Amino acid sequence: EAQVTQNPRYLITVTGKKLTVTCSQNMNHEYMSWYRQDPGLGLRQIYYSMNVEATDKGDVPEGYKVSRKEKRNFPLILESPSPNQTSLYFCASSSDTGELFFGEGSRLTVL
Amino acid sequence: AQSVSQHNHHVILSEAASLELGCNYSYGGTVNLFWYVQYPGQHLQLLLKYFSGDPLVKGIKGFEAEFIKSKFSFNLRKPSVQWSDTAEYFCAVSPQGGFQKLVFGTGTRLLVSP
Numbered sequence: 001e002a003q004v005t006q007n008p009r010y011l012i013t014v015t016g017k018k019l020t021v022t023c024s025q026n027m028n029h030e031y032m033s034w035y036r037q038d039p040g041l042g043l044r045q046i047y048y049s050m051n052v053e054a055t056d057k058g059d060v061p062e063g064y065k066v067s068r069k070e071k072r073n074f075p076l077i078l079e080s081p082s083p084n085q086t087s088l089y090f091c092a093s094s095s096d097t098g099e100l101f102f103g104e105g106s107r108l109t110v111l
Numbered sequence: 112a113q114s115v116s117q118h119n120h121h122v123i124l125s126e127a128a129s130l131e132l133g134c135n136y137s138y139g140g141t142v143n144l145f146w147y148v149q150y151p152g153q154h155l156q157l158l159l160k161y162f163s164g165d166p167l168v169k170g171i172k173g174f175e176a177e178f179i180k181s182k183f184s185f186n187l188r189k190p191s192v193q194w195s196d197t198a199e200y201f202c203a204v205s206p207q208g209g210f211q212k213l214v215f216g217t218g219t220r221l222l223v224s225p
Contacts, residue, residue, distance in 0.1 A: 031211060040120075040217060042216055043155075043201065043215040044215075045214075048211050056211075059214075090154060090155065092155075094210060096210075098145075099157050100157070100213065102155045103154060105154055
C-alpha cells in the first residue's frame with residue numbers, strides 16, 4: 001500500500017531537548033516536504049527536498065533542520081525545541097504531478 | 112510569490128444543502144490549483160486538481176471546482192452535502208512546473224448537521 005509514514009504520532013517534550021520526527025515513503029517519490037499546521041494559519045512549508053542530498057527552506061524554516069540521505073526518508077530535526085514549535089506536523093511526498101501524499105501527522109507539544 | 116485566500120473560515124450547513132467554498136489566489140503567471148480535504152483526526156487528501164484544459168474540474172465524492180482565470184478564483188462546489196462531508200477544506204496553488212512552492216490557504220471548516 002502506498003503510504004507516507006511518520007513517527008512519532010504524538011510527542012510531549014520539554015524546551016531544549018533535541019528530537020527527530022521521522023518520515024518515510026514507499027512510492028519512490030523524489031519530492032518530499034514538511035509542513036506545520038496551526039489553527040487559523042493553515043499549512044506552512046518548513047523545508048522541502050527535490051531529491052537525495054537536495055534540500056531547501058520553505059516559508060518557516062527557523063528552528064528546524066532536515067536531511068535527505070536516502071530517497072525514501074526525510075527526517076525533521078528540532079535541535080532545541082521551544083514552545084512556539086508546538087504544532088501538528090505533516091510530511092508529504094510527490095512525484096512530478098504535483099499531487100501531495102500526506103502522512104498521518106505528528107502532534108508535538110513542547111513544554 | 113503566490114498567496115491564497117479562503118474567505119469563509121467556518122461554514123455550517125444542513126444535510127442536502129448546496130455548498131460553495133471560495134478560493135482566490137494572487138500570482139502573475141500560470142498556476143496549478145488544488146483542493147485538499149482533512150477529515151477529523153486524519154491527514155490531508157486530494158479532492159481535485161486543475162492543471163490545464165476544461166476549467167470545470169470534477170473530483171471525488173461529488174465535488175467539483177471551477178477555475179475562473181479572470182477572477183483568480185477556484186471555488187469548490189457540491190450540490191448536496193452529507194454529514195460525512197464534515198471536514199476542513201484547503202485550497203492550494205503552485206506555479207506551473209513549480210509544485211515545490213505549493214502554498215495553502217488557511218482552510219475552511221465545514222460542519223454538516225444531520
